[in-house]
Amino acid sequence: MSDSETAVTPEQDMFSGPDLAGHFGRYGGVFVGETLMAAVEELDQVYRKLSKDPEFWQEYDRDMKHYVGRPSPLYLAERLTAKYGGAKIILKREDLNHTGAHKINNTIGQALLAKFMGKPRIIAETGAGQHGVASATVAARLGLECHVYMGADDVKRQAANVYRMKLLGANVIPVTSGSRTLKDALNEALRDWATNVDSTYYIIGTVAGPHPYPMLVRDFQAIIGREARAQSLEEYGKLPDALVACVGGGSNAIGLFHPFLRDAEVAMYGVEAGGDGVDTGRHAAPLSAGKPGVLHGNRTYVMSDDRGQIVETHSVSAGLDYPGVGPEHSWLKDIKRVNYVSVTDTEALDAFRELTRMEGIIPALESAHAIAYACKLAATMTPEQTIVINLSGRGDKDIHTVADIDGITI
């Protein structure tokens, strides 16, 4: 065997996953009912072909620039930095994207796949409603029928986003089964897909689900990290010392982290929803307190009881209220490339208020988890160092939740 054959190329190291069957180490794969297997395999073939086509990415880049408004700024939060007295706190402003969150990066990409596959009907699941809005948005733009599954409890706590989806022409279907949150919306979307598999493209909103979703959603979100990398080098003349992002399913986090995985000097922190505290059992932190299992099409860390039943999660943030996590995160945890930590509801709410009052930016409650952890982290670092936080979405959708907690009726 020649040297060139034995050498580990960048395409074959521990960050090059998934393999052809969709595995990141022992995680990922395809675990769905037989009815969906052909659809999942077809999507894999289509994506493998299109993702090698420069014209596909040119169209994606055009949409990113002219429709989404990218690149999103990298903003130095000076007052927050001064308060914590350590590393520079820098925000990757995904909240400034069209529709107000990183979710649109993925739905634009998957809409291109749906268009190529000739599917007239889009379905999506949503938790906080950001992915539902982003799906309804691309469906409106392409003139596609759109149905969004949303847990009945989330429909209540995210009423503004529900109305936005309806304005965009989507049909929002409240899901009353199970725990009435994001995981149940995913179950219902999978059922719809199996029923309408010929006509329907399922836009999964995070880096979970069966292969190829964890791969393709990551690829569409990795624009966040590619931009942050270039912006960091240009503005600060170096790579960030740390990256911080919240992790529910984990799409904004993997989007930021992925282009930096091979930069060993860049530390990474994925912040899960600690709810009332990981030690109370009332949380949504499978990487911190779960174990490997199989949920929604992939093998990954899952919050299940000792009998293998999925347990109910708790988080003030609907978008993080999910008992599973993308399989690539499970892999990155096991190989210790990313540190997975958690912050509580209270810490996230404090960060929500602090960023709003000190920087004039209202963050999504999801993103507020990342802010909360990054501020603690910054205080342990030096002023020469930088932390880039993925400010994954804006908080307009959450003002009712926060007002409720304050006892105020809007």
Add this chain to the structure above:
Amino acid sequence: MSRIKSCIAAAQAAGRKALIPYIVAGDPDHETTVALMHQLVRDGADIIELGMPFSDPSSDGAIIQLGAERALRNGAGLDTVFSVVSQFRQQDDSTPVVLMGYLNPVEIMGYPAFVEQAAEAGADGLLLVDLPVSAAESLLALTQPRDIDVIFLVAPTTTDRRIAAICEHSSGYLYYVSLKGVTGAAISDTGEIAGRVAGLRAQTELPIMVGFGIKDNASALAMAAVSDGVIVGSALVQKIGELSDTDSREASLIADKTALIAAIRQALDSKPA
């Protein structure tokens, strides 16, 4: 020869179509599940599919999800499943029992412990809805020495390449899914199903059972006409759901809930195969 093989061979020799009811273990409770299984055998069931309740049954419709939720509320788990089977076996050593469910509880228990306990309880087959044949290698390595049949689904969407792999690794029977959708939906095109089952016949000698959407004599007769037997789940689980409204577990009440299986048996047998 496994219980499933000899059971189906006997039915075929007698010119009978197989009748396979599905119920959820622990719905409404452990003891009643055992009673229901015995009643189903009296009603003419050839094989029983015993659902292993799971919190997130994404290939099932609302009726079976509710059945699973009833069982879970009563504390059912895999331990319930095994104990139901071994209790059933105390009085019935011949009716095959197929465990049907989702992968996560099995993963959490661990494959070796699961297969060992299933075999010791007296289960004969295993069907894990979200475990495709391509990912089943390590499980098959454990089930084969214990003579447990692993049954896979074939759907209307299954490609020829996948059918070949499924036939190669299946034993017991093939479960043909009659429709695109979830359990409990309505069958629309009997002709298409006949064509697909005929196509499967050319690729395997395994018996072919049809399930999803079989809810009464008419649908059972239509599907039995093109296959070796039928699986009835949601329609039965719906009836069993009514048991949650009462504390009575009288034999006549149990028999009332499974009466549709007795009726289907009669319809299948009065129609020449």
